[in-house]
Amino acid sequence: SQQGEEDPQALSIQEGENATMNCSYKTSINNLQWYRQNSGRGLVHLILIRSNEREKHSGRLRVTLDTSKKSSSLLITASRAADTASYFCATDEISGTYKYIFGTGTRLKVLA
């Protein structure tokens, strides 16, 4: 089974609304990263949050991390039609194996 489970699996919102997606993971981690994928293309890195951080911002992105609950959330504010994509979390396990596991993803659709 996969390390990360995203929730919801799919999300449809209107342009201008905020989109929140969540990621839960199973093992202790060094950091967690969020990626975006457009239409089956390769993933593109969005933001990294380290295990000793609780919140991080980058432009319209806000990421939180709760290591006690083994969960993270990605908030996209003031969404645009161009934000339509799939979003995945990925984790580096604290064991340092270099194994890099992705979650199941959230498919976001922003309606113009």
Place this chain on the structure above:
Amino acid sequence: NAGVTQTPKFQVLKTGQSMTLQCAQDMNHNSMYWYRQDPGMGLRLIYYSASEGTTDKGEVPNGYNVSRLNKREFSLRLESAAPSQTSVYFCASRGQGAGTEAFFGQGTRLTVV
């Protein structure tokens, strides 16, 4: 810089045929990965190579083999293709250490009939 280059982009195989997917990166990264993505699903790790000369199994290694030919190249081989291996395959690379971002190739769409 080309980043991560995968070949081929598309491939159709008959059941039982073999093939090798090629991946090369020009970023001097130590770690390389092979993932598969089934329709509407996330990425599942097949194999990875933390550094030149080492390879390890990921989540779904059965039916695949890999070779880390040198620091630049990491190939994935299907010895006897099965319809269940129909998928999009992505290669990725990362620099040294945890916390580095992964860079992805454009993917190989493989259909096994």
